[in-house]
Amino acid sequence: MSRVSIAIFASGTGSNCENIIRYFQSSNTVCTSLVVSNKSDAPVLDKARRLGVTTKVVNKAELNDEQVMMPMLREYNVQFIVLAGFLPIIPDFMVNAFDHRMINLHPSLLPKFGGKGMWGHHVHEAVKAAGEKETGMTVHWVTPVCDGGDIIAQFRCQLSPDDTADDIAAKEHQLEMRHFPEVIEQLLS
Ligand code: GAR
Numbered sequence: 001m002s003r004v005s006i007a008i009f010a011s012g013t014g015s016n017c018e019n020i021i022r023y024f025q026s027s028n029t030v031c032t033s034l035v036v037s038n039k040s041d042a043p044v045l046d047k048a049r050r051l052g053v054t055t056k057v058v059n060k061a062e063l064n065d066e067q068v069m070m071p072m073l074r075e076y077n078v079q080f081i082v083l084a085g086f087l088p089i090i091p092d093f094m095v096n097a098f099d100h101r102m103i104n105l106h107p108s109l110l111p112k113f114g115g116k117g118m119w120g121h122h123v124h125e126a127v128k129a130a131g132e133k134e135t136g137m138t139v140h141w142v143t144p145v146c147d148g149g150d151i152i153a154q155f156r157c158q159l160s161p162d163d164t165a166d167d168i169a170a171k172e173h174q175l176e177m178r179h180f181p182e183v184i185e186q187l188l189s
Pocket residue numbers: 010011012013014015016017084085086105106107118119120123173176
């Protein structure tokens with residue numbers, strides 16, 4: 001049986017990207033074929049290269065150019081796309097081409113704290129400001145609506161009133177490390 005070839009898109013640190021690559025390194029079902037970033041100095045690129053995964057950097061114009069992106073994804077036989085901390089909006093041609101084959105990780109319990117401008121620490125600061133008693137992570141399908149696609153999985157953690165935004169981020173990050181690769185595996189096996 002051939003393995004499902006996935007591409008991971010990421011803009012920054014890449015802890016999820018690294019975790020996913022490692023998780024599937026000896027998998028019979030999933031193979032990480034490509035890591036794509038919009039930032040040439042993103043730490044995720046080194047992490048992926050060190051793990052032997054091909055990396056590509058695309059600028060805004062290239063990301064939005066069907067004649068650039070689709071041949072690149074075809075070259076690596078990409079069948080499924082994982083957005084793991086990828087900040088640019090995905091162009092419609094990719095959303096359509098990967099309908100129900102592209103997922104996004106979001107660091108809150110959507111529909112709370114989602115939408116444009118809600119990423120990374122902005123999310124955790126908003127959770128803190130709202131005095132939430134819990135937060136968590138969401139995995140959802142990518143659609144043309146930012147953070148609006150159907151929810152695939154959510155995992156939650158309790159917060160205490162003393163938690164700072166950094167504490168909230170750390171608790172939520174633990175959930176991502178524990179659960180995100182498993183969600184991908186379940187979708188693809
Ligand atoms: C993750 O926490 C992910 O949930 C978040 O970016 C972080 C990437 O961290 N995604 C968003 O905020 C998307 N709106 P990483 O680069 O260490 O994996």
